[in-house]
Amino acid sequence: MDHRLRIIWMSFWVRVCLLFTSSLPAAGVQIRLVGPGSTRCSGRVEVFHGGTWGTVCDDGWDLNDAQVVCKQLNCGTALSAPGSAHFGRGSGPIWLDDVDCSGSESSLTECPHPGFGTEDCEHDEDAGVICSDHIRLVGSGSTRCSGRVEVFHGGTWGTVCDDGWDLNDAQVVCRQMNCGTAVSAPGSAHFGPGSGPIWLDDVACSGSESSLTECPHPGFGTEDCAHDEDAGVICSAFQIRLVGPGSTRCSGRVEVFHGGTWGTVCDDGWDLNDAQVVCKQLNCGTALRAPGSAHFGHGSGRIWLDDVACSGNESSLTECPHPGFGTEDCEHREDAGVICSDHIRLVGPGSTRCSGRVEVFHGGTWGTVCDDGWDLNDAQVVCRQMNCGTAVSAPGSAHFGPGSGPIWLDDVACSGNESSLTECPHPGFGTEDCAHDEDAGVICSGAERRKPVQ
Template identity: 60%
Template structure:
């Protein structure tokens, strides 16, 4: 039997079992052919490093040396089949332990299946060419702790029983697994030795503390930045060798950040400081998790942190539906080729502020619940949204994951925004009209522009009442940007021009020679006071 005395079972100091005792293999003449036999015997792929001096820790202090002068051809199935100087015969120093780093590309010995990610799910162990479930008899947190450690998923949070993650369909591996919690692999724990009295309704599960194994750092929000993965209890970076759009797509999908349109390399988000965990990543683009993609093996690289990979995931589009204009309505978000709604669980003004900001609709003044703008018919994409208010896009906020929800459309979330407006090219700040939408100032078409529309604009700016309406010949000069609104039809009681009926979003049949204008009395209350009174009136009238 062969063993690495480290919790990464595919790298470490080589030991073999002889006469009931683990002992060392001398590193003299140790080469890649010898290492390949060790990696193959352990099911750890091919050797990527073969070392004959101290590199991975301090040797097997105090243990006997069983083998010296090992000379494998590389085709042997076991290390003891290779030529050597004879068991227990050596002239080796303690510092000359043989060491190996394997690629680790063969299937892992344990997986968590049907969970939300790689760190939760039904426990399955690979044995004799098949994945097998584990019976939950005496299954506890100690057993779960070993599985979490083996997968680099932190500590165990829970040890769910009774097929919590669904029933498996293959053989049942073991029963009465009794780990102490200190083992490096679930296969090292005491168990019944291949017998059981279980059915798949008793399949064991695990939930680990690291529920997401990937993050983006130093970007603008959680959907852009330097790629970091969590492995073996530590966050580390990914080298940009061979890094491309397919790798980035997997990262964005794993983070529920949609697709991707930009790849970053050469440490553009700053150099990391931890271990470089992955190199030569080669995803097809269809994988669910980055660690499912081919790579050189954890910790195996020829990179510096100046080569740390990065990703920019595009923000999911947002729109407001069935409100009065583009800046109020039921919140809908575009994901997987389809518009869907947002559940109002935990929905608040911070969430609404992010939506208004993303749409270029100014400030949020309301976050109505209970399908205030009517029920949607599409899927519900987001639930339990928790924005801080500083995010640039709704998809950057914390949520349960796209499509993970327990809501009905009677709980669709809504938003009221108070779009920014300004008056330009007049003799004071109370003359002219421009509105801000999608972060760009634009004009309003003068067709159907009347005194009711003008009153709303003046009131919104704290400029009193309208004393003159300019609807033709671009009285205050022709604009050069977009025309955001046409056919505006206010009643005069609205608090914001965006509440008025209009054909907005840049849809118009106007030219800048018809830009609307206003001259206000300039004797109104200050804007902050008007803003607060408008919120009060709005909620009295509209909610």
């Protein structure tokens, strides 16, 4: 091939390459996550402009901005939006400052900003993101912490089948999404049917895994399902968890998630009403105690809430009156905690904290107890578990109104010494021949304030 022909040939391929690269989506050329500790879906945010990679300043940087980055990179949902060069200081230009995304944009550069290179920052203010990576929650009625579970595999988002889907599986998703504790694990396309591939089926998590794809499953795409079986999760919400020495699923130091960071709650004015909202939010039954003075150890970092004043009816701790996130005059030796009744609660018309229809939490759902064989020994275990003194009576026949949903227990035969109702002999969860007009109740000796009818 002579020199002239070679030049023509090379020119042709250069044009082909330019045509191809110009057709690439903006997400492929405009943004990347880098820096110490970065992964495919977490790192310092850098954008490509004017032939050069540059950083983004953290002025006004928040979860809405991070959400656009995560979406643009097919990295699921934004978990936090760290600033202050969390992933190390960049170099070169700082291309964006005062980014103000709504969260619905498809590209970071679509978000309002004063212009490329218009900034008053230094690289110790470089912005970053931490995304959920290969998992997201979407669908009708979804929130950041509830929705249809979808995983990213083979370049495509797909759903999870509800065969064998339970609270252990949901717990892994909620942890992975930084969304607290799993409240329920709805199937049957509760958040609407998805589309495309069904990537996972027969997932069998123990609950301790750090990622859903670490759980045992027969392989991506191995399934015998339809999208009307798509699995979902409802988490306790991104803003609350119970931790600390001696903590359990339903007792511990209360921490809330705000501004991309976990922080504690001060015990100023902390009482059973506040604890009741936490226990309800975590599906942990009834508040038994509201310990302060760092009963579950000292936290670290921010103290997000102080002077919380719940009525007890709120559905989330952050709905309760408080002076504002970060407005406090406390130290971590004042960190607030809760002790909840865990898998049991007393509800119904005329109920109090120590009397009501007995309901237990199983399989992600609250259900009732049948009054077949229900007696004072059974009631005694419930009263002890609820920290409500001694059993006074064990009414049946839906004395506190008929419940709804499953009847989880029947023919319970406690000796009276057990520490939990579910430790008592019974034929198995859901094994029953009852109707809700046989729902069992208790009246304990503990004199407690009345609570709202549920």
